[in-house]
Amino acid sequence: MTHVIDGNAVANRIQNDLQECIDDLETAGVTPGLATVLMSEDPASETYVSMKQRACDELGIQGLHHELDPTAAADELFETVTALNDDPDVHGILVQMPVPDHVDRATVLRRVDPSKDVDGFHPENVGRLVAGNPRYKPCTPHGIQKLLEAADVETEGKDAVVVGRSDIVGKPMANLLIQKAPGGNATTTICHSRTTDLGEKTRRADIVIAAAGYPELVDGSMIREGAAVIDVGVNRVDAETEKGYELVGDVAFESAKRKADIITPVPGGVGPMTIAMLMYNTVKAASVQTDVPVTLP
Ligand code: GUN
Numbered sequence: 001m002t003h004v005i006d007g008n009a010v011a012n013r014i015q016n017d018l019q020e021c022i023d024d025l026e027t028a029g030v031t032p033g034l035a036t037v038l039m040s041e042d043p044a045s046e047t048y049v050s051m052k053q054r055a056c057d058e059l060g061i062q063g064l065h066h067e068l069d070p071t072a073a074a075d076e077l078f079e080t081v082t083a084l085n086d087d088p089d090v091h092g093i094l095v096q097m098p099v100p101d102h103v104d105r106a107t108v109l110r111r112v113d114p115s116k117d118v119d120g121f122h123p124e125n126v127g128r129l130v131a132g133n134p135r136y137k138p139c140t141p142h143g144i145q146k147l148l149e150a151a152d153v154e155t156e157g158k159d160a161v162v163v164g165r166s167d168i169v170g171k172p173m174a175n176l177l178i179q180k181a182p183g184g185n186a187t188t189t190i191c192h193s194r195t196t197d198l199g200e201k202t203r204r205a206d207i208v209i210a211a212a213g214y215p216e217l218v219d220g221s222m223i224r225e226g227a228a229v230i231d232v233g234v235n236r237v238d239a240e241t242e243k244g245y246e247l248v249g250d251v252a253f254e255s256a257k258r259k260a261d262i263i264t265p266v267p268g269g270v271g272p273m274t275i276a277m278l279m280y281n282t283v284k285a286a287s288v289q290t291d292v293p294v295t296l297p
Contacts, residue, residue, distance in 0.1 A: 003151060003262045010150045011143075011272035014280065015059060017297035021283045022060050024294050032061045032286035034092040034118065034278070035084045039068040039077055039103065044236070045096050052094070055275045061282055064090065074103040078111050085113040091289050092118035092282040097168065115289065118281035120172065129175050136281045141173035143273025144209060144230050145183040151262050153207065153228045156185035161202050163218060163250070164211035165192040169232050173209055198222065210250035220255030228262040232270050 025032060034056055038049045049065070056063030066080055077099065084093045093116045095108055109117075114124040120138040128135050137145075148155060160177045164170035170190060177186040191201050193212070199222035202208050210218045211232035223229060233250030249266030257263050264270055280296060287294045 002257050002260055004257070005147055005151050005262060005264045005269060007143075007147060007264060007269040007272045010147055011276035013150075014146065014273075014276045014297050015055070018276075018279055018283050019059060021287070021294035021296060025283070025286055025290070025292055026060070028290070028292040030286055030290045030292050031089075032092075032282050033064065033087075033090045034061055034094065034282045035064040035066065035087075035090045037066045037068065037077070037080055037084075037093070037095045039072070039099050040070055040096065042098075044234075045098075049096050052275055052278060055279055056282075059279055061279065062089065070100045074107070077103055077108060081108065081111045085111075085116060090116065091286040092116055092278075094119055094278065097121075116285060118278060118285055120281070121167065126167075126172075129172060132179055132181075134176075134179075136284065137176060137277070138168065138172040139277040139281065140169050140211075140232060140270060140274045141176050142280070143277045144173060144232070144270060145176055146277070147230065147264065147270065147273055148207070148228065149183060151228070153262060155183055155207065158186050158206040159204055160186040160188045160207040160209065161191060161205035162188065162209045162211065163191045163198065163202065164209075164213065164232070165190055166211065166213075169211040173211065177207075212250050214250055215248040216252040217250050218256065219252035220257075220259045223256050223259040225259055226261045227259065229256050229260040229264070230270060231264050231266050234266060234271065 036049050053063045084090045093112050109121045114122040117125050118136055120136040125135050162170050162174045174188050174190045177188040191198055202222040203224050207228045209230045215235040215237050231249035231251040235248045236245040237248050239246040
């Protein structure tokens with residue numbers, strides 16, 4: 001029987017453990033604060049940010065939300081970030097990506113104070129991850145590590161294939177998988193849009209992480225019997241539903257499930273973990289910035 005990992009259950013468990021950390025911070029007079037900044041009218045981005053704010057409300061994290069007109073000058077965004085850097089009640093800052101084309105993404109990421117960069121996207125934090133000394137692990141790859149751990153999937157000595165080379169998921173995922181640390185020590189291959197014969201690579205893998213952003217790119221014929229398959233894709237495809245679309249992962253779930261021992265669904269797999277690990281990084285940021293120790297899950 002294939003084990004379908006319940007991402008909501010794992011995320012809830014982590015958030016319950018985080019609640020204890022938040023209570024300890026509160027006792028010491030500290031309310032963790034997370035600022036989200038949205039400069040987009042993309043419905044998916046709006047949904048993601050409101051889910052992040054909802055998670056803050058549920059846990060007693062102070063959520064501050066800033067919305068900028070997507071046509072506003074780039075300087076407005078930079079100045080918003082600078083003000084948040086200077087605000088002692090804000091421990092974590094997240095600028096929802098993507099930003100509009102006229103805003104230089106690299107400049108935004110560099111502008112966030114690295115100690116408040118709960119996404120782990122600032123070049124200093126990327127460098128620390130690559131050097132094997134991460135400050136904030138990027139939320140989605142960290143959540144995937146937690147899902148694998150919850151499903152008792154050993155990574156050490158295993159062949160892992162990451163499909164996708166994005167800065168948000170693919171690259172940091174591969175970097176976590178090769179760390180000399182629990183959840184790492186995997187022999188890791190990164191595949192991408194120019195990879196030839198993708199299936200030949202994925203069929204060799206004990207662990208496949210599909211994060212390319214193409215609906216149902218990875219199907220059962222590309223999965224080795226007994227593999228663990230993690231689906232990061234959230235693709236809106238036209239469908240005759242009330243909303244006019246449905247969400248489809250990067251994995252063809254039914255066919256992959258026939259081969260895999262362990263698989264994540266979409267929705268309800270990786271998605272909830274991204275939010276849980278954002279809360280984790282915010283709690284960690286608050287603890288470090290205020291010198292109030294907590295025991296993170
Ligand atoms: N856009 C898609 N995923 C993410 C994420 O994890 N963080 C931010 N800031 N933007 C995103």
